[in-house]
Amino acid sequence: MVNHENLFIKQVSTGIYDEKIRNLEISLPFCLLLYTKDKPFYISFDGVIHLITKDSAVFINKSIPFSVLLNWGRLENGLARTDIVSLKIPQQAISEYIRDYLQEDLLEAKKASMDDYVLINLNDKISEDFKIIDSLINSFHVTSTGDVIYDDVDKAKYMLILSLIQKTSPKLEGIILSCSSLTISEKVSNLVMSDYSKNWTSKEIAKTLNMSVSTLKKKMYQDVGAVNHFITKVKMIEALRQLRRTNLPINIIAMSLGYTSASYFTSVFKKHLNIFPSDVRKQDNNLD
Structure with missing residues (x-):
């Protein structure tokens, strides 16, 4: 069930x-x-x-x-x-x-x-x-x-x-x-979501999608922007989900997303979402 x-x-x-x-x-x-x-x-x-x-x-x-x-x-x-x-x-x-x-x-x-x-x-x-x-x-x-x-x-x-x-x-x-076909960004998003802990390179993605690195970067830029920036965005969305939907410690969340350092994960999260991971939890607690 x-x-x-x-x-x-x-x-x-x-x-x-x-x-x-x-x-x-x-x-x-x-x-x-x-x-x-x-x-x-x-x-x-x-x-x-x-x-x-x-x-x-x-x-x-x-x-x-x-x-x-x-x-x-x-x-x-x-x-x-x-x-x-x-x-x-x-x-x-x-x-x-x-x-x-x-x-x-x-x-x-x-x-x-x-x-x-x-x-x-x-x-x-x-x-x-x-x-x-x-x-x-x-x-x-x-x-x-x-x-x-x-x-x-x-x-x-x-x-x-x-x-x-x-x-x-x-x-x-x-x-x-x-929804009859997938865009290039949707294909990349599916790859990242299949294993958030993997740190994909443009070369690995291009090989998986059977295209050259230059073609991948060009199509991605036309669709959503730079490859690395898009991958980070997908991971930060998952980070926000875990912060709000689980009780996992921040260092465990960082590791699940491929970050070996909780401090580096925190800096990336702050850069993209303009808030610290710990403050997300504080906001949620303040509503109790």
Whole structure:
């Protein structure tokens, strides 16, 4: 059986629902379905905040920055949220669904009208479909990293989940179609996320992606900027997630991200997020 808490903790970075705290919205290289089985939660897109209740869900396009905002006081400990469900949609499932179930001649037209995210109102008719979706998600077997082992049985489950999701809103077809291929930055992000402790070089990434170093750097710069800066950003997002979603000591977090020195990790974190790792924990504690 799938562990909702592990999936949520490993897949989604969280911020704090507090006007005094500036939250970091982050992007992920895959489409994501989020909903709650109990208490509501907030989610922000480009500073616009939405409330997700038991009567709603949100489907997020890949590489769209967002932040799940939680209250971190005594009434709602962010570490204890086990009711929020997050389903990462594998790129393989997206590609196979488009190939087998969507009309290719509509691809470009749908891409042009794609949305960053879609809020789904779970009315009586749709909620029945979501009961099936929730049951399918619960049936997935996951690895220690929270990923689903993608085999023929799981493929069939994803195909049904995507078809049920697509039924809820015409806009969702455009999002699904827009995810037909990975950008170079999404491929690099997937590599880094597969092993945060590895310190990737441009040469190693280029070899893995079957391209020259110069081509990699050129495509990455056109997409998101310098390779090393992008890798550091991905790692700092994971650092922020661990600081807010786990009780791990800062030196252990640093090691998990490939930093042999906690002090160097701290300086990099401060440079990129303009706050010390220890102060992130202090802010969270101040809300108790």
